[in-house]
Amino acid sequence: MSAPASLAKRVALQSGYETMSMLRNGEQLILAIVLPLLALIGLVVTPLLDSLVLEGAGDSRINIATPGVLALCAMSTAFTGQGIATGFDRRYGVLRFLSTTPLGRTGLIAGKAAAVIAVLALQVLVIGTVAAFLGWRPEPAGIPAALLMLVLGAAAFTALGLLVAGTVRPEATLAITNLLWILLAAGGGIVIPAAALPGELAAVVQVLPSGALGDALRDAMLAGDFNFFALLVLAGWTAVAGLAASRWFKWS
Amino acid sequence: MLRSDSPCLQIDGLIKDFGPVPALEGKMVRVLDGINLKAFRGQVTALLGANGAGKTTTIECAQGLLKRDGGTIRLLDGDPGRPTPSLRARVGVMLQDGGLPPSARPIPLLRHVAGMYRNPRSVDGLVERLGIDSFAGTSIRRLSGGQKQRLAMAASLVGNPEVLFLDEPSAGLDPQSRVIVFDLVRELRDEGLGIVLTTHLLDDAQRLADYVYIIDAGRTVTEGTVPELINSKRSAGTGRVLTFEATPGLDLETMVPSGLSAIETRPGSYTVTGPVTAADLAALATAWDAAGVMPTALQLSPRSLEDVFLEVSGKERR
Numbered sequence: 001m002s003a004p005a006s007l008a009k010r011v012a013l014q015s016g017y018e019t020m021s022m023l024r025n026g027e028q029l030i031l032a033i034v035l036p037l038l039a040l041i042g043l044v045v046t047p048l049l050d051s052l053v054l055e056g057a058g059d060s061r062i063n064i065a066t067p068g069v070l071a072l073c074a075m076s077t078a079f080t081g082q083g084i085a086t087g088f089d090r091r092y093g094v095l096r097f098l099s100t101t102p103l104g105r106t107g108l109i110a111g112k113a114a115a116v117i118a119v120l121a122l123q124v125l126v127i128g129t130v131a132a133f134l135g136w137r138p139e140p141a142g143i144p145a146a147l148l149m150l151v152l153g154a155a156a157f158t159a160l161g162l163l164v165a166g167t168v169r170p171e172a173t174l175a176i177t178n179l180l181w182i183l184l185a186a187g188g189g190i191v192i193p194a195a196a197l198p199g200e201l202a203a204v205v206q207v208l209p210s211g212a213l214g215d216a217l218r219d220a221m222l223a224g225d226f227n228f229f230a231l232l233v234l235a236g237w238t239a240v241a242g243l244a245a246s247r248w249f250k251w252s
Numbered sequence: 253m254l255r256s257d258s259p260c261l262q263i264d265g266l267i268k269d270f271g272p273v274p275a276l277e278g279k280m281v282r283v284l285d286g287i288n289l290k291a292f293r294g295q296v297t298a299l300l301g302a303n304g305a306g307k308t309t310t311i312e313c314a315q316g317l318l319k320r321d322g323g324t325i326r327l328l329d330g331d332p333g334r335p336t337p338s339l340r341a342r343v344g345v346m347l348q349d350g351g352l353p354p355s356a357r358p359i360p361l362l363r364h365v366a367g368m369y370r371n372p373r374s375v376d377g378l379v380e381r382l383g384i385d386s387f388a389g390t391s392i393r394r395l396s397g398g399q400k401q402r403l404a405m406a407a408s409l410v411g412n413p414e415v416l417f418l419d420e421p422s423a424g425l426d427p428q429s430r431v432i433v434f435d436l437v438r439e440l441r442d443e444g445l446g447i448v449l450t451t452h453l454l455d456d457a458q459r460l461a462d463y464v465y466i467i468d469a470g471r472t473v474t475e476g477t478v479p480e481l482i483n484s485k486r487s488a489g490t491g492r493v494l495t496f497e498a499t500p501g502l503d504l505e506t507m508v509p510s511g512l513s514a515i516e517t518r519p520g521s522y523t524v525t526g527p528v529t530a531a532d533l534a535a536l537a538t539a540w541d542a543a544g545v546m547p548t549a550l551q552l553s554p555r556s557l558e559d560v561f562l563e564v565s566g567k568e569r570r
Contacts, residue, residue, distance in 0.1 A: 001414070004340065004341040004370060005369055005370050017364050021353070025355070097347055097351025100315055100316070101365060101368045107337075251317070
């Protein structure tokens with residue numbers, strides 16, 4: 001009698017498969033690695049962040065820029081990247097076929113989430129290395145908090161990406177997730193801190209997942225602070241988007 | 253296998269609604285309205301019906317891809333509405349649209365799917381059996397329809413299932429792929445798999461199916477083996493079809509025994525229908541001999557499944 005492989009093996013296989021698919025895809029690589037690197041270099045060579053550098057004693061452009069770019073990585077991979085991949089998998093019936101294998105729907109979602117974490121780990125390694133060469137010195141005490149926030153941020157963005165991918169056509173997913181990526185990258189408090197934005201915008205941006213993740217990573221890596229407000233915001237987005245996705249996600 | 257053994261799939265009173273449909277003022281549409289069927293191990297069970305009859309919806313409910321709105325489904329010893337990984341491991345599914353990622357290559361994809369099972373079939377064996385090695389280096393988006401179908405079939409079999417669902421398995425198949433796929437279906441049936449397939453092609457059902465359910469407008473309208481359907485009471489009196497070719501303009505009235513109907517379909521081509529007996533054949537041969545006619549072609553066939561299909565399905569639309 002035929003039997004399923006263990007749950008751990010099924011999820012590990014699926015996440016490995018999805019990770020390799022993302023890394024082999026040219027557009028995904030641009031989104032995941034090239035654009036964040038450009039953002040990092042752009043923020044270091046231009047005076048965009050200088051108003052903030054003057055305020056915090058000892059903060060350099062690179063120290064303020066890097067946490068934001070890591071937050072941008074999470075948004076690239078979890079929201080735009082995974083959203084688009086899932087949207088097209090849905091179109092081609094891949095989600096339906098895999099859900100008839102022992103992997104099932106739960107295993108499929110778990111595999112996607114694990115793939116996001118794997119790609120994000122690679123992004124952190126690449127961006128962190130380049131940033132270190134440019135003089136990045138994060139506050140050691142804040143690193144565990146930063147990693148926790150990064151994972152939570154990835155969870156919130158994955159849930160949002162799956163919500164979009166599961167409810168609209170893949171072409172619309174492509175448009176929505178790319179457009180939101182650009183808008184949130186520019187004015188969502190992710191690489192440019194909420195504090196550097198005009199007053200009314202700053203209040204809104206703090207409760208967006210982009211602003212919360214950006215702030216949380218900067219607070220942790222610049223000063224070793226734990227941003228509880230951002231934690232609540234990210235947990236809230238994860239819960240709401242996750243529930244909405246499980247309610248409205250269409251598999252076909 | 254006898255049909256008295258316990259079925260590997262049993263569907264009773266299956267109901268499925270789609271909607272709400274905006275074009276119908278947000279009303280629900282009942283697409284399945286009481287489907288009943290049983291499938292057995294060691295048999296090919298075909299769901300035959302026109303496009304839109306509800307075949308795919310039926311098997312998607314049986315696969316657990318769609319939630320049913322009424323009725324019961326028993327698949328092996330489980331309920332496909334609440335599938336467990338162990339149940340999924342025993343059931344293979346080939347979807348109508350393939351469900352294969354376009355950017356993947358065939359063999360890595362099969363190995364990936366195989367990894368989901370504890371005792372999968374040999375990927376190499378399937379690759380060879382289905383002729384996948386000839387296009388192993390091509391990404392799925394560049395495969396022909398027949399190649400995609402063969403790959404989807406391999407993917408449905410790699411877990412070594414006990415029950416295999418094939419949704420329109422001959423769609424897009426070139427003649428060569430068709431032979432490969434049909435031979436494999438028969439071989440798997442003989443190995444004891446319970447195979448459930450949908451088709452709108454009568455020829456497929458006639459060639460492959462041990463047992464046929466004809467589905468129309470969301471209901472099972474008739475069932476039986478192909479010979480049972482062809483010889484059913486409904487069709488008494490139209491038992492056989494005799495076609496022959498000879499010189500044009502034969503006097504069929506005097507030549508064809510009474511009780512049979514005959515027409516010249518085009519000059520020199522004749523079709524005789526009815527309960528043709530050996531005595532009728534002898535009488536016809538005597539009449540040919542007397543008229544100095546020797547047919548250049550002669551074929552006797554049972555009443556086709558198409559006749560039965562047209563009789564039982566689509567009545568409401570006519």
